[in-house]
Amino acid sequence: MDTKKKILDVALTLFSEKGYGNVYVGQIAEGVGIKAPSLYKHYKSKQDIFDAILEEMRNRYNQQTSLLNITGSDFQSDSQFYNNISEDELVKIGIGLFSFFLHDEYECKFRKMLTIEQFSNKELAKLFSNQYFNEPQKYQTGLLQMLIMQGLMKNEDANIMALQFFAPIYLLMTVCDREPQREPEALNMLEKHIRQFNRMYKE
Amino acid sequence: MDTKKKILDVALTLFSEKGYGNVYVGQIAEGVGIKAPSLYKHYKSKQDIFDAILEEMRNRYNQQTSLLNITGSDFQSDSQFYNNISEDELVKIGIGLFSFFLHDEYECKFRKMLTIEQFSNKELAKLFSNQYFNEPQKYQTGLLQMLIMQGLMKNEDANIMALQFFAPIYLLMTVCDREPQREPEALNMLEKHIRQFNRMYKE
DNA sequence: GTCTATAAGAAGATAGAC
DNA sequence: GTCTATCTTCTTATAGAC
Numbered sequence: 355m356d357t358k359k360k361i362l363d364v365a366l367t368l369f370s371e372k373g374y375g376n377v378y379v380g381q382i383a384e385g386v387g388i389k390a391p392s393l394y395k396h397y398k399s400k401q402d403i404f405d406a407i408l409e410e411m412r413n414r415y416n417q418q419t420s421l422l423n424i425t426g427s428d429f430q431s432d433s434q435f436y437n438n439i440s441e442d443e444l445v446k447i448g449i450g451l452f453s454f455f456l457h458d459e460y461e462c463k464f465r466k467m468l469t470i471e472q473f474s475n476k477e478l479a480k481l482f483s484n485q486y487f488n489e490p491q492k493y494q495t496g497l498l499q500m501l502i503m504q505g506l507m508k509n510e511d512a513n514i515m516a517l518q519f520f521a522p523i524y525l526l527m528t529v530c531d532r533e534p535q536r537e538p539e540a541l542n543m544l545e546k547h548i549r550q551f552n553r554m555y556k557e
Numbered sequence: 558m559d560t561k562k563k564i565l566d567v568a569l570t571l572f573s574e575k576g577y578g579n580v581y582v583g584q585i586a587e588g589v590g591i592k593a594p595s596l597y598k599h600y601k602s603k604q605d606i607f608d609a610i611l612e613e614m615r616n617r618y619n620q621q622t623s624l625l626n627i628t629g630s631d632f633q634s635d636s637q638f639y640n641n642i643s644e645d646e647l648v649k650i651g652i653g654l655f656s657f658f659l660h661d662e663y664e665c666k667f668r669k670m671l672t673i674e675q676f677s678n679k680e681l682a683k684l685f686s687n688q689y690f691n692e693p694q695k696y697q698t699g700l701l702q703m704l705i706m707q708g709l710m711k712n713e714d715a716n717i718m719a720l721q722f723f724a725p726i727y728l729l730m731t732v733c734d735r736e737p738q739r740e741p742e743a744l745n746m747l748e749k750h751i752r753q754f755n756r757m758y759k760e
Numbered sequence: 761g762t763c764t765a766t767a768a769g770a771a772g773a774t775a776g777a778c
Numbered sequence: 779g780t781c782t783a784t785c786t787t788c789t790t791a792t793a794g795a796c
Contacts, residue, residue, distance in 0.1 A: 370676070371676055371677065372578070372676075372677050373576045373578055373579070373673065373677070374578075374579070375575070375576060375577075375578030375579035376576075376577070376578035376677065466676055469672060469673075469675075469676075470576065470672075470673050470676065472672075472735050473573070473574055473575075473669055473672075473673065473734075473735070474574065474575050474576070474579065479735040479736060480736070482735060483732055483735055483736055483739075487728065487732050510753055510756075510757070511749055511753060513746070513749075514746065514749045514750050514753045515753075517725045517728070517729075517746060517750060518721055518724075518725055518750065518753070518754070520728075521721075521724035521725040521727065521728040522720045522721055522724040524724070524728055525690065525720070525723075525724040525727055525728065526720075529686055529690050531676075532675050532676070532682040532685060532686055533682060533683070533686055536686075543716070543717065543720060546714055546716075546717045547717050547720060547721065550713055550714060550717045550718075550721070551721070553713075554713070554757050554758070555757070
């Protein structure tokens, strides 16, 4: 693997576990398998490594949202899709999504680092809010609006429905980030949540 | 104010903003209004200051939960109370609680520090989960169970109802912790959430 | 591009006067 | 209990050989 890339990888791992201030360049170097001074052939400072990680995050985020704007935010076809699936399949999708966010290596480290650094970096705070509040909220609101218009769901405030659907998923995810051994418990609650949400709001 | 106490106060403020590793003893001393070496007459190390904060957190937490076991967890009288209040009053209570958690100085710093340090300290992880998941979940589940038994709410899984009630409040709180300027927006959603929850689940 | 050696400075902590 | 002076160690970063 490309050393320059591997440095970012190791650094993100360490930053996501301890936070920027508790990680020393020597530790990053050790993880990469080189000595600390060699890092400086690739990046001009520790801060530079952090900034490169940020840049990568920005790129992934933009890629992801522009992709969403092509396919995901096509609520009409998405809601058409939901129309034809059973509650069981809805649960399967919810759990799949939850598991991806929880286990995808990059997603997980990215989220933990944002969590740790959110109060000392305004840009990270915004990135966090976008990824874990604004975007899910926007997408699911649109989707639910379609389902309501099609008469499949009760005519309630779609924005609040989205909040009530997504917030429990998010909360359970934060619990698992902290205490991974609670994942079975979380999955159990997640499934019940989706079924109950569906039962309460379906027309 | 007692210097020994003030050190903890300043340290907690700084730790909650930057995290342990990004705070230097000189900064703590400066905040207190003394020089760094004077700190060591009160605490034997930086870690010792951190541990003292932890100890204080533990005490407050125990105090709080034992208090809850006397009054708050008395679901019967609490649900009797909810029985007699209007939706408007419910909203007022919800917003009051939200505002307290968001603005109470200690509560706020406490939560931010836990947020930052949760992945490097298992005890903090547990404390966090207890305070912001287990305890609210337990209390509200009990309360909702009473309301269901009294025929005031639909006979759904109280545990999941509690999750669906509390998670949005928690999510909105995290948004405001990151971006305080979004509080009006959050309060607006919070009110709608409570009204909608009430409308959907009331019998 | 990686290494060893080392500079430069920061940060935690101590000594001892007041 | 607070200060100045100082020590020690750690950490970032550079120099220069290979």
